[in-house]
Amino acid sequence: MSSVTKEQVWQQGQEILPWLVEVRRDFHQYPEIGFEEFRTQEQIMRYLDEMGIPYTKSAGTGIVGLIQGGRPGATVALRADIDALPITEAEDREYRSKIPGKMHACGHDAHTTCLLGAARILNSYKDELAGCIKLFFQPAEETDGGALPMIKEGVLENPKVEAVFGLHVSSDIPVGQIGVRYGQMNASSDELIITVRGENGHGAYPHSGRDAIVIAAHVITALQTIVSRNVDPRQAAVITLGVIQGGTANNILAQEVKLSGTIRTLDPGVRKLVKERVRELADLSARSLGGTAEVTINEGYTSLINNDNLVDLVKRNGEELLGTQNVRINAMPNMGVEDFAYFAEHVPGAFYHLGVRNEETGCVYPVHHPNFDLDERSLAVGASLQAYNALVYLKENEKR
Structure with missing residues (x-):
């Protein structure tokens, strides 16, 4: 059984903090959006090569590293997302994005850095480990x-992953703290597109046509009753229409209006109900006014549901490393989405929030904001805790 202590792990995290800051700032200056993370991939591979950690490519620009312990045992995975957002960074800081229109505004540069830091810590103890650690x-x-x-390429197999841990930065939580959530953590998402069709006519003679704008207005109003009158008030659901496009001139009845938005739910049954009611109400509302409504729902991410036993492990480890007062229990789930959910759907998983807020340095903006930044001391916290999560899991599941 590994004799690595929490004090050793924490101390190592603090010692490599300057390196973590350097790594994170490099990623921050060269953000790349989804499936275009070629430079990011090259940098990650370079760091893993320096550590002597073997790896394979996955999903085009992804990487799977493998730290093999000195003895047989369980397999645990640590996951970080590596992509950026199509946002122009506002602040003129020294490590500002050098790529116009792209920014690590969601902290994935920090997530990647924390995982590299955890890998560096864990790799130094690999001969003492019973089992292995996969780095996603x-x-x-x-x-x-x-x-x-x-997952489809088999990253959860050979060796078979038995648990997975992930984290996400949060500017709502002060640096040095974490937030954990039992059960439902994040919502599911579905893209909603509704095409409402009527019939052109002169604006002075509305009876001569079927005004698609008026029809669309009734569809929009009807959809708002789904959450208020069809969904159990003890459940959560959101229907947001963010775009309305239609009409060609101010004196012509619109023939077509396109609505697009998103559906967010936590419960699979509620998700099914909401989608069914959207189709029914859009169709009935449009037909009642002489028009039609074509509904397209593109399925997005599934709900993220944490494994309570693994959340307990993260909570205990956080209390040991940071102190009981620095571990928050999140009372409510998040209506945002997170595709860590698919890993947690296939194997037990725990996803938690890493505090990065520091009001004195202006690190207060939410993710997806052009002013977003983080207190970089959080990098050592994230690296240490992720490493400790893997160590404790392997120790508690050592196969004798």
Whole structure:
């Protein structure tokens, strides 16, 4: 059984902090969006080569590293997403993005750095480990989702992964703290597109046509009753229509209006109900006014549901490394989405939030904001905790 202590892991995280800052700032200056992370991939491979950690490519721009312990045992995975967002960075900081229109505004540069730091810590103890650790550097979390392609390529097999841990930065939580959540962590998402069709006519003679704008307005209003009148109020659901496009002139009845938006739910049964009601109400509302509504729903990410036993492990480890007062229990799930959900759907998983907020240095902006930044001391916290999560899991599941 490994004799590595929490003090050793924490100390190593602090010692490599300057390196972590350097690594993160390099990624930050060269952001790449989903499935275009070629430079990012090359840098990750370079760091793994320096550590002597073998790896294979996956899902195009992803990487799977493998730290093989000195004795047989369980297999645990640590996951980080590596892609950036199509956002122009606002702040003129020294490590500002050098790629116009692209920015690590969601902290994936930090996630990648934390995983590299955890790998560096864990690799120094590999001969003492019973089992092995897989390192998932996953592309395209913000776009098409890189988790499913990696799973389909077999990253959870050979050796078979028995548990997976992931983290996400949070500017709502001060640096030095983490937030954990039992059970439902993130919502599912579905893209909604509704094409409403009527009939052209002169704006002065509305009776001569079928006004698609008026029909669309009734469809929009009807859809708002789904959450308020069809979904159990003890459940959560969101229907947001973010785009309305239609009409050609101010004196012509619109023949076609396109609505697009998103559906967010936590429960699979509620997800099914909402999609069914969207189709029914859009169709009935349009037909009642002489028009039609064509509904397209493109399935997005599934709900992220944490394994309570693994959340317990993260909570205990966080309390040991950071202190009980620095581990928060998140009372409510997040209606945002996260494709870590697919890993957690196939094997037990735990996803948690890493605090990066520091009001004194202006690290207060939310993710996806052009001013987003983080207190880089969080990199050592994330690297240490992820390493400790893997060590404790292997120790508690050592195969004798």
